[in-house]
Amino acid sequence: MRTLLTATALLAVATLAAGPVVAAPAASPADTAASPDASPHDTVQDHQRRGRFDLPRRGWSNDVLRSGTPERVGLDPGPIDDALEQVRRYTVPDASGHPLFAGAVTLLAHDGVVTTHATAGWALRYADAAGTELPEARRVPMAPDTIFDLASISKLFTSIVVMREQERGKLDLNAPVARYLPEFGVNGKASITVEQLLTHTSGLEPWLPLWSDYPDIPSRIKAVMDVTPKSAPGTAYVYSDLNLITLGVLTQRITGKPLDVLVREGITEPLGLRDTGYNPPRAKLDRIAATEFQGARGMVRGEVHDENAWSLGGVAGHAGVFSTAGDLAVLGQAILNGGSHRHRRILEPETVELMMTDFNQEFPGNSHGLGFELDQRWYMGALTSPRTAGHTGYTGTTLVVDPLSASIAVLLTNRVHPSRDWGSINPARRAVANGLAQALGVQPRRGPTAWTPTAGGGTLTTKALAQRSERHRVEFSVFVDLDPGDRVVLQAGDGGDVWRDLRTLSEYGERRWERVELVTEAAVHYRWLYIRGSGYGGRGVYVDAVRVSDARGVLVDAERDPASLRAEGWRSVSR
Known part of the structure; x- marks a missing residue:
């Protein structure tokens, strides 16, 4: 089977305008007492690799995230400071008359140490779609624990749920989706496999206007089941929300549990992600970053921004998850650790390897694992390698996980607040990833320089x-x-x-x-x-x-x- 062959091969290779800026606090005595600099599992080689870009790692990390400083793990703070300043500048209006985004939270981690957890700008800044600024007293500044609508980063959570069912033997990645969802196997979709949904090679349309063209949730789900492929399955890479909507429906069918319950039971509760999930409670509204002003909905805050996910009750395979930078970093560390954090396992190491294997080698430039995007320099910047994994979200969110340097880069912005038409934040994404990459040293081969x-x-x-x-x-x-x-x-x-x-x-x-x-x-x-x-x-x-x-x-x-x-x-x- 292709999946098993790929895993084996990879295992052989990889044994006011801007608002306040708040930097991460130093590690507390409790942090350092519970998690000293050197993990008891560290080897001499592990210690030598800290802060180094030129000594790539093989195999899994075994770290528990803890607070610290760049210097603590051998990083040069200068490039990180430069990146944070660049992020801050993006929250200041430019020649267009508005900023690139209202605010941001940046988190960087290396070798299990959160070296940077900084904020810039505002979680709530505008009153309407035209960009009328609220009086300062009514604005809400970004905080380290601000909760963001992750948009398409939600796809990673759905993918993990799928892979957990594969581990349990309830799902065959190479099987036709119609084996589990017979109603899906119409209009040329009978041969589409679960793997093709995960790798966006199913041929399905990128998107359908479910929220506006169909009256209720059953009719919207039926529209996805009935859709005709845009291209023959397996012949092209077409990034599609419909792939992950279908997988969300599939996991509910085979488990009898809705997707939000599967995410909670299989991911957020084991990892202790207290602020991660769908449809956040009203009690947390003051901590949630606003997104877009959407006509009849008004300023969207605390509800999912994506109209299709909203029309599906806020829980969908392609969007709907809310989270913080800190929670996302824990998920990233669990991936670096081969599927576990603090001795709580959500995936087996072999499964994580599969998720980070490029199944799309026949589609150059579109490297993709089972859920994770791979090798995408347009947002991974200088952290990019064939092993670097991550995902972005339309609302302005980014997660990058770099196994070769045991590093994590998280940039969460509310770039659609108040309008989705204010520009791309890809330069900011690269600035953050580049800052971390440049902070990692390349030691001269001989002599001091x-x-x-x-x-x-x-x-x-x-x-x-x-x-x-x-x-x-x-x-x-x-x-x-x-x-x-x-x-x-x-x-x-x-x-x-x-x-x-x-x-x-x-x-x-x-x-x-x-x-x-x-x-x-x-x-x-x-x-x-x-x-x-x-x-x-x-x-x-x-x-x-x-x-x-x-x-x-x-x-x-x-x-x-x-x-x-x-x-x-x-x-x-x-x-």
């Missing part, structure tokens, strides 16, 4: 070399984590304007130093040319331990003689 290009790029060039042999041996260590389209090229020059390419480096995702050695026709100079592409950028490139020799001996040893390299658009760094 290495060379890395600045944002604009440039060249790192050797001094003029004696021409005493016909061939040169060029050696250097290099770390490369670049966006497709970015590249570093080692070139040889004749002392003038002519350069020939020797080696192009453009990889990402491995996060490892490698030693490059090549023998080439003697040149007057060698240089490393950084070429910035049009993509989103990666963690960067580092060059270290440069050495050039010929048959008679060493011509350049940059570790002994740093002046033998001339940097233009490159800089010397210690991490």
